[in-house]
Amino acid sequence: MITVKNLSKNFGDTKAVDAVDLEVKKGELFGLLGPNGSGKTTMIKMLTGQIKPTEGEVSVLGVDVLANPLRVKELTGIIPEQETPPSFLTAEEYLHFVAKIRKLEAFEDKCEWWFTYLDFAGQKDILCKDLSRGTRQKLMLAQAFLHEPELVIIDEPLINLDPLMQRKVKDYLRDYVSKGGTVFISTHILEIAREICSSMGIIYKGKLVFSGNMDDPAIGDRPLEDFFLELVN
Amino acid sequence: MFELFRSMMKEEWRMHSAFFGDRGFALFPAVIAAASMLLSLSMIIFWRIISQTDVLLGIHYLLLFMGSMVGGFGLLGREVMNRRFGQASLLAYSSRTLPISERTIFANFIVKDVIYYFFLYVLPFTVGFVAGAIIIDMHYSFFLLLLTLFFSFCIGLSFVFLLSTIYANLGKKALFLLLLIPVLFLIFFQGLEFDVFYRLPSFVLYTEPSLKVLITCIVLVLVPSIISLIFLKVDYPQSQKHYRNRFSEISDKLDFYGYSHFMTKDYLDFSRSEGGAGKIVFSFLVPVLLVWLFLPQLLKAVPGLDTLVVFTVVVGMMASSMYNWLVEFDMFSSYSFLPLTVADVLRSKLNSYSLLNVFPFLVVVAATIYAGRLIDIVHIILLFVAVSMYVVSVTVYLTGLNTTFSLYNAGTFASYVLAIGPVVMGMIFLAQLHFHLVLLSVLLIPVSLFVLKRSFVKWD
Ligand SMILES: Nc1ncnc2c1ncn2[C@@H]1O[C@H](COP(=O)(O)OP(=O)(O)O)[C@@H](O)[C@H]1O
Numbered sequence: 001m002i003t004v005k006n007l008s009k010n011f012g013d014t015k016a017v018d019a020v021d022l023e024v025k026k027g028e029l030f031g032l033l034g035p036n037g038s039g040k041t042t043m044i045k046m047l048t049g050q051i052k053p054t055e056g057e058v059s060v061l062g063v064d065v066l067a068n069p070l071r072v073k074e075l076t077g078i079i080p081e082q083e084t085p086p087s088f089l090t091a092e093e094y095l096h097f098v099a100k101i102r103k104l105e106a107f108e109d110k111c112e113w114w115f116t117y118l119d120f121a122g123q124k125d126i127l128c129k130d131l132s133r134g135t136r137q138k139l140m141l142a143q144a145f146l147h148e149p150e151l152v153i154i155d156e157p158l159i160n161l162d163p164l165m166q167r168k169v170k171d172y173l174r175d176y177v178s179k180g181g182t183v184f185i186s187t188h189i190l191e192i193a194r195e196i197c198s199s200m201g202i203i204y205k206g207k208l209v210f211s212g213n214m215d216d217p218a219i220g221d222r223p224l225e226d227f228f229l230e231l232v233n
Numbered sequence: 234m235f236e237l238f239r240s241m242m243k244e245e246w247r248m249h250s251a252f253f254g255d256r257g258f259a260l261f262p263a264v265i266a267a268a269s270m271l272l273s274l275s276m277i278i279f280w281r282i283i284s285q286t287d288v289l290l291g292i293h294y295l296l297l298f299m300g301s302m303v304g305g306f307g308l309l310g311r312e313v314m315n316r317r318f319g320q321a322s323l324l325a326y327s328s329r330t331l332p333i334s335e336r337t338i339f340a341n342f343i344v345k346d347v348i349y350y351f352f353l354y355v356l357p358f359t360v361g362f363v364a365g366a367i368i369i370d371m372h373y374s375f376f377l378l379l380l381t382l383f384f385s386f387c388i389g390l391s392f393v394f395l396l397s398t399i400y401a402n403l404g405k406k407a408l409f410l411l412l413l414i415p416v417l418f419l420i421f422f423q424g425l426e427f428d429v430f431y432r433l434p435s436f437v438l439y440t441e442p443s444l445k446v447l448i449t450c451i452v453l454v455l456v457p458s459i460i461s462l463i464f465l466k467v468d469y470p471q472s473q474k475h476y477r478n479r480f481s482e483i484s485d486k487l488d489f490y491g492y493s494h495f496m497t498k499d500y501l502d503f504s505r506s507e508g509g510a511g512k513i514v515f516s517f518l519v520p521v522l523l524v525w526l527f528l529p530q531l532l533k534a535v536p537g538l539d540t541l542v543v544f545t546v547v548v549g550m551m552a553s554s555m556y557n558w559l560v561e562f563d564m565f566s567s568y569s570f571l572p573l574t575v576a577d578v579l580r581s582k583l584n585s586y587s588l589l590n591v592f593p594f595l596v597v598v599a600a601t602i603y604a605g606r607l608i609d610i611v612h613i614i615l616l617f618v619a620v621s622m623y624v625v626s627v628t629v630y631l632t633g634l635n636t637t638f639s640l641y642n643a644g645t646f647a648s649y650v651l652a653i654g655p656v657v658m659g660m661i662f663l664a665q666l667h668f669h670l671v672l673l674s675v676l677l678i679p680v681s682l683f684v685l686k687r688s689f690v691k692w693d
């Protein structure tokens with residue numbers, strides 16, 4: 001699904017991502033974990049063709065991201081870290097707009113389903129610029145899954161959501177994977193990984209310091225925080 | 234208090250230089266100075282047909298116009314800023330989180346604008362103009378000119394602030410009524426003596442300085458600003474207005490266009506944003522009308538010039554400003570995760586642009602009929618289409634989706650002027666030689682298409 005070889009990105013002197021090798025297989029719910037500023041967002045932007053790597057290769061769903069970023073964006077669903085839906089469309093209009101860009105047909109019911117599932121039908125006729133951050137995040141979630149892609153890549157999926165909604169999103173992601181989809185998420189909250197992920201990678205200062213399944217014997221039963229501290233020290 | 238002022242200054246500078254690059258932005262005053270120097274140097278050619286007084290009059294109106302543009306940016310552009318930087322990040326909105334009154338903040342805001350743009354526009358403009366004049370042995374009193382041009386600028390700024398306050402308090406209708414009065418007045422008195430324009434107080438202060446005129450100028454600057462401050466009303470967009478879903482309905486109607494959903498979005502952005510569709514009236518039709526009224530008067534100074542041709546060229550250039558409106562609402566980052574390229578977004582904007590061109594097109598046709606020149610309609614339409622296309626293609630090539638900000642970059646701005654100025658002047662000159670030569674403007678069309686093609690490659 002995702003193959004990354006020797007991937008690096010420098011911003012001036014900062015090595016935001018430093019020679020990362022990574023493989024994510026079909027049907028996984030993969031979590032990229034790491035503290036703030038460790039390079040998760042940069043990594044996701046390279047996976048989705050939003051920025052060009054300084055070095056290395058990325059292939060997503062068999063497509064070379066560097067050569068054909070458009071195709072990758074067609075095939076996947078993406079939720080960027082900073083959600084910026086256009087200001088003057090209502091939430092519902094925005095979903096219809098995305099559906100048109102993705103050339104979908106008969107999308108109204110699907111949109112409706114999302115409004116109900118994430119409980120924001122009451123806000124669907126409000127302009128995006130007036131929506132709260134949480135509601136915008138719900139909208140971004142809906143837009144990413146609208147075309148039912150094989151692979152969804154989400155930067156910080158639970159950000160700004162209340163516990164009830166976090167629960168619903170986690171359930172949805174697990175369910176999506178069980179139905180054959182693949183999900184790649186990044187998060188700085190380590191414990192989320194144990195709750196929902198089937199495999200994970202830990203990134204620290206741009207370097208991938210661990211990658212493997214959640215039942216990897218190296219992790220054991222201890223809290224992920226302890227495991228992380230041990231890796232870093 | 235002073236601390237707030239200083240931070241606002243810094244904020245303004247950072248905001249600009251972040252967008253245009255430090256050097257590009259610092260050079261901007263130099264470009265202004267160079268342009269005004271060229272203007273005053275060109276008098277060596279034009280002195281036979283334009284008097285020194287008329288040139289002075291012209292630059293006082295130019296600065297008045299610049300002042301109202303800066304003010305207008307405050308009025309219409311605030312929203313753009315919010316969208317780009319987020320409200321919370323602008324100091325002007327900090328009264329929500331800091332113990333400072335809105336009035337204090339806005340007073341600071343106005344003073345900051347005045348000082349900031351004094352150094353950005355007024356000072357370099359005056360320096361360039363006076364320096365150019367010295368070279369060709371014409372003499373102006375530098376400090377007096379600096380003062381009177383500054384007054385022109387401030388009067389423009391202050392009146393637009395007043396308009397924005399009226400708008401905030403009384404709404405659209407009152408504002409349009411207010412704008413309509415002078416316009417109707419001008420139409421009604423079309424035989425109007427040109428002398429009226431010579432009574433601009435800041436201009437009079439230069440030609441016939443007196444205490445009385447000085448006081449008039451000060452009053453014209455202070456009174457509207459003070460009234461605006463007293464009736465200041467800041468709307469925080471807290472209200473969550475509900476809107477009917479109009480997306481599918483409109484986009485189905487536009488389905489024959491390849492980019493119907495983008496055009497629908499452009500339309501909704503445009504009509505739901507501050508000022509609404511009234512922006513067309515406010516920032517396009519009113520200026521066009523003013524050009525229509527003033528142009529014959531101004532051209533009297535240059536006998537033999539074809540007014541209709543000049544008007545068409547000016548409208549074609551003004552039409553391209555509609556492209557700025559269209560891209561104001563978008564940053565590519567809001568599309569970067571969707572299967573779209575920058576070229577797709579540019580193409581969609583150009584589609585909307587062609588549709589909006591119906592308005593200036595009708596204006597040009599109406600002007601041709603009004604001038605009793607129906608015979609020339611083909612020439613005029615061709616000229617309009619060619620100029621509008623050419624100017625917009627240059628704009629797209631140089632600035633992509635970031636037009637408003639990029640044009641403040643010295644290099645970009647200079648290229649813009651150099652690419653457009655000579656072509657436009659050339660068209661007017663050709664029309665002068667022989668009216669049929671206007672048909673040569675058809676050549677601009679393939680040139681524009683080529684420039685657009687290059688733009689798509691450049692911005693991807
Ligand atoms: N556009 C950029 N320019 C310069 N530095 C950047 C840019 N984007 C990210 N960085 C730097 O790269 C590092 C990784 O950032 P990021 O990928 O956003 O981390 P994370 O998402 O894990 O919090 C940080 O040190 C950040 O400051």
Ligand SMILES: [Mg+2]
Pocket residue numbers: 037040041042081155
């Ligand atoms: Mg991040």
